[in-house]
Amino acid sequence: MKRSNEPIFWSLFGAGGMLAALIGPALVFITGIAVPFGLFFSPDTMSYANMLAFSQHWAGKVFVLAVIALFLWHAAHRIGILLHDFGIHAIALVKVVVYGSALLGTVVAAYALLKIGS
Amino acid sequence: MSNRRPYVRSMDGWWKRDAYFMRYMAREVTALFVAAYAFVLLVGLVRLSQGEAAFNGWLQYLKTPQMLVFHLIALATFCYHTWSWFSIMPKTMPIMYVGGKRVQPGAITGAGIAASVVACLAVLLIAGGMHS
Numbered sequence: 001m002k003r004s005n006e007p008i009f010w011s012l013f014g015a016g017g018m019l020a021a022l023i024g025p026a027l028v029f030i031t032g033i034a035v036p037f038g039l040f041f042s043p044d045t046m047s048y049a050n051m052l053a054f055s056q057h058w059a060g061k062v063f064v065l066a067v068i069a070l071f072l073w074h075a076a077h078r079i080g081i082l083l084h085d086f087g088i089h090a091i092a093l094v095k096v097v098v099y100g101s102a103l104l105g106t107v108v109a110a111y112a113l114l115k116i117g118s
Numbered sequence: 119m120s121n122r123r124p125y126v127r128s129m130d131g132w133w134k135r136d137a138y139f140m141r142y143m144a145r146e147v148t149a150l151f152v153a154a155y156a157f158v159l160l161v162g163l164v165r166l167s168q169g170e171a172a173f174n175g176w177l178q179y180l181k182t183p184q185m186l187v188f189h190l191i192a193l194a195t196f197c198y199h200t201w202s203w204f205s206i207m208p209k210t211m212p213i214m215y216v217g218g219k220r221v222q223p224g225a226i227t228g229a230g231i232a233a234s235v236v237a238c239l240a241v242l243l244i245a246g247g248m249h250s
Binding site for chain 2: 037
């Protein structure tokens with residue numbers, strides 16, 4: 001019997017969903033609302049110098065890659081199911097498009113982190 | 119060729135038929151905002167790798183009204199995701215026993231949401247310490 005590749009994608013979906021459930025609300029609040037609009041946090045929290053230093057540290061790189069990549073893989077899995085729910089049944093094609101997009105996003109994020117260096 | 123025209127029940131709007139399906143659909147649709155938020159962060163990361171001017175352009179863009187509206191909706195969606203993620207967790211995880219008794223679904227959901235509150239507070243505190 002051919003082995004299913006579903007466990008790999010489901011693990012990425014689960015890890016992304018768990019990460020989003022645990023820290024997603026705080027991240028959206030910080031990066032999208034509080035820091036850009038000067039609420040609660042120091043205005044230079046997301047300054048170029050701070051974000052550069054953050055992404056140059058190995059732990060910062062792991063965190064940034066985990067958030068972006070796992071959120072993308074999580075969403076890709078659900079968007080594939082949503083497309084099926086709304087009548088797009090080309091399962092193989094949908095998988096290539098949704099997981100391919102997540103893979104592309106992961107590669108772009110990894111490349112940017114490499115370019116930033118240490 | 120047959121002249122029979124068998125009745126096929128339409129599946130249009132099937133998810134509006136039942137509160138259970140509505141909750142399912144709401145939960146799945148959060149993924150659109152998770153993807154969009156990840157994309158916003160990805161753009162920020164790419165701009166960061168391109169230098170200070172590029173990154174500051176991204177920061178300025180975050181201050182536009184449309185991005186504020188987007189992030190407000192995303193915040194509500196992520197909160198809903200947290201709630202729904204731990205609501206379905208008793209069904210998605212293996213059955214857990216503590217002291218020979220099955221852990222009740224409500225306890226699993228409650229523990230998950232409590233863990234989220236703690237994790238979010240930790241992230242807020244760490245970010246609060248990130249200034250030079």
